[in-house]
Amino acid sequence: MRFIKNFFKWLLTLVLVGVVGFFVFREAMLFIAENQIRRELRLLQRTNTWSEVGQRCWMEEEVGATQLQLRFLNDQEYVLEVSCENFQYFPWSEVKSLPWEVKKTTGSAGFWVDVDSREVQGEITLELLNQAKKITGEGKTISSSWGKSDLLSTNLVSSCQAHGLTCCDPVTQAGQGELFSLAVNDCQESCYSSCLLRPNVLFFQTDPALDSVSRLTTVAKDNPVVIFSYAIQDTNVPLSEVEINFGDGTKETFTTLTGQVTKEFACSSSECRYYVTLKATDNRGVVSYDSRISALEVLVK
Numbered sequence: 001m002r003f004i005k006n007f008f009k010w011l012l013t014l015v016l017v018g019v020v021g022f023f024v025f026r027e028a029m030l031f032i033a034e035n036q037i038r039r040e041l042r043l044l045q046r047t048n049t050w051s052e053v054g055q056r057c058w059m060e061e062e063v064g065a066t067q068l069q070l071r072f073l074n075d076q077e078y079v080l081e082v083s084c085e086n087f088q089y090f091p092w093s094e095v096k097s098l099p100w101e102v103k104k105t106t107g108s109a110g111f112w113v114d115v116d117s118r119e120v121q122g123e124i125t126l127e128l129l130n131q132a133k134k135i136t137g138e139g140k141t142i143s144s145s146w147g148k149s150d151l152l153s154t155n156l157v158s159s160c161q162a163h164g165l166t167c168c169d170p171v172t173q174a175g176q177g178e179l180f181s182l183a184v185n186d187c188q189e190s191c192y193s194s195c196l197l198r199p200n201v202l203f204f205q206t207d208p209a210l211d212s213v214s215r216l217t218t219v220a221k222d223n224p225v226v227i228f229s230y231a232i233q234d235t236n237v238p239l240s241e242v243e244i245n246f247g248d249g250t251k252e253t254f255t256t257l258t259g260q261v262t263k264e265f266a267c268s269s270s271e272c273r274y275y276v277t278l279k280a281t282d283n284r285g286v287v288s289y290d291s292r293i294s295a296l297e298v299l300v301k
Helices: 002-046 051-061
Strands: 065-072 077-084 089-091 103-114 120-128 131-139 141-146 173-176 194-197 201-207 216-219 225-232 239-245 251-254 258-264 272-282 295-300
Touching: 002 065, 002 077, 002 103, 002 120, 002 131, 002 141, 051 077, 051 089, 077 103, 103 131, 201 272, 201 295, 216 225, 225 239, 225 272, 251 258
Parallel strands: 216 295
Antiparallel strands: 065 077, 065 103, 077 089, 103 120, 120 131, 131 141, 173 194, 201 225, 225 258, 239 251, 239 272, 272 295
């Protein structure tokens, strides 16, 4: 009995030591990362060693240097550089990295320091194991606090990830929030706060069969009947609606992952063409991508 009691005491102590060690390690790593950024910003505020690199603004671009920058390239790597009046950047440090597993998440893409006044501006969030620390530069002061930054600045042009945002795949994902493109140099048309998976159209076919290249099906005027069938990939998000627009002012809607409908087309001319499209919407309001597979053409002649 005493052995069991001592065992549970030892186990409880081990758990407590592990929990305390986890929090101490996390806070210590964030402290190290914060101080690393502070050192870099103090260097930007005080040093003149950038001036030789800054001469390139004039020599290559015939404009002056306006600010020094600590600019993130992604969520861990950053560079110290000189910015010219025409927004050309010249690095004067090697690419540097945050400490182990510390990531830069929300906020601007870094900090900028005026060449003349040496006042710093910018705000970033450093995050490790679900703990976030905000670092703010304002004037001559650099401060920090627990929590995340709400700042999203266009002052520094960098990657979508460097701004704490996400590049969404336009075919398979829909962006959530407002599109951010003004200060992005990689995915200007798909940089959002987060991405939602789109409904995926597996096939959209007809009987009579489609031409595989043109996606055109032809039917005779004396029997202008086409059978449409579709399939949507099964995901964890329920469908709200699947709509087939027949291109003649009529539509058919479904709520199932697979479906089939027969349609008779009217044609009073020598031949008629109808552009038929399929659109799937899930219960979050996310719409399937308007791709080649979700459209076809019906020719009645």
